Amino acid sequence: MTHFAYQVALVNEARAGNCDAFNALVHRYDQNVYRLAVNITRNHEDAEDVRQEALFKAYSNLGRFRGGSRFSTWLVRIALNEALMKLRKRRTGRQVSLDELLETDDQSLKRETTDRHDDPEQRYARTELEESLRQAIAHLDEPSRAVLMLRDVENLSTRETGAMLGLSITTVKTRLRRARLDVRQKLGPQIKKSLT
Numbered sequence: 001m002t003h004f005a006y007q008v009a010l011v012n013e014a015r016a017g018n019c020d021a022f023n024a025l026v027h028r029y030d031q032n033v034y035r036l037a038v039n040i041t042r043n044h045e046d047a048e049d050v051r052q053e054a055l056f057k058a059y060s061n062l063g064r065f066r067g068g069s070r071f072s073t074w075l076v077r078i079a080l081n082e083a084l085m086k087l088r089k090r091r092t093g094r095q096v097s098l099d100e101l102l103e104t105d106d107q108s109l110k111r112e113t114t115d116r117h118d119d120p121e122q123r124y125a126r127t128e129l130e131e132s133l134r135q136a137i138a139h140l141d142e143p144s145r146a147v148l149m150l151r152d153v154e155n156l157s158t159r160e161t162g163a164m165l166g167l168s169i170t171t172v173k174t175r176l177r178r179a180r181l182d183v184r185q186k187l188g189p190q191i192k193k194s195l196t
Contacts, residue, residue, distance in 0.1 A: 007071050015062050022062070026055055029072050032154060033079045039149045040083035041090075042138055050086055054079035069160075076154060077164045080146070087142065129187070136186035144179035151176050 001009070013021035033054055038047035057078050058065075065074055137145060143165075150161040151172070162172045 004070065008067065011062070011065065011067065011071050014059075015065075022059060025071060025075075029075055030055075032072070033075060036076060036079050036149060036154060037083050039137070039153065040080070040142075040146060041086050046086050046090070047083075050079060050082045053082045057082070073156070073160055073164075076150075076156070080150070080164055084146075132187055133183070136183045139186070140179055140182060144175050144182070147172055147175040148179040148183070152180075 007025070010021045010025050014025060030051070034047055034051045037050035037054070038044060041047050041050060054075065058075050065071065137148060140148065146165060147161060147167075150156045150164060151158065156164070158169050158172050158176075161167070161176075162169050165172070167175075
């Protein structure tokens with residue numbers, strides 16, 4: 001059975017009231033939802049709220065899921081909407097501290113390492129570079145950060161990213177190019193330092 005067929009089967013079982021099937025779906029995508037939420041909200045508590053609300057809405061509205069896209073795409077869209085709503089509420093309410101803006105989940109942007117036998121100096125340099133990357137992304141404007149997170153972290157296609165954000169493919173490509181350029185410029189000195 002293909003991954004997509006398995007996903008469809010789980011969705012159908014969950015629609016029929018099988019809580020274990022919904023839990024299996026949640027288990028499969030829970031970390032993706034949280035990672036997206038923490039990178040959009042830049043706050044662990046808000047990200048947890050977003051995750052809970054997104055999962056609740058997905059469960060409550062499972063009957064409305066048409067199956068025209070993957071369940072994961074639908075769930076990420078719900079989480080993205082929740083995260084953006086959380087940001088809007090935050091803007092109209094309290095002020096955000098600089099420390100909070102820079103705070104991200106240590107695991108949120110890390111990729112699996114391919115060499116587990118690297119020396120401590122290499123690990124330190126990689127950790128330093130990852131921290132610089134998180135900070136560079138945190139300093140992007142909200143629209144650019146959302147596009148970059150969906151394309152480069154969540155690995156959605158340009159078309160899926162555009163559909164989720166209500167943007168044309170050209171706009172997604174433009175924002176992504178600018179976001180990558182901004183990050184590259186901010187990381188330039190760090191990359192040169194790690195190469196020496």
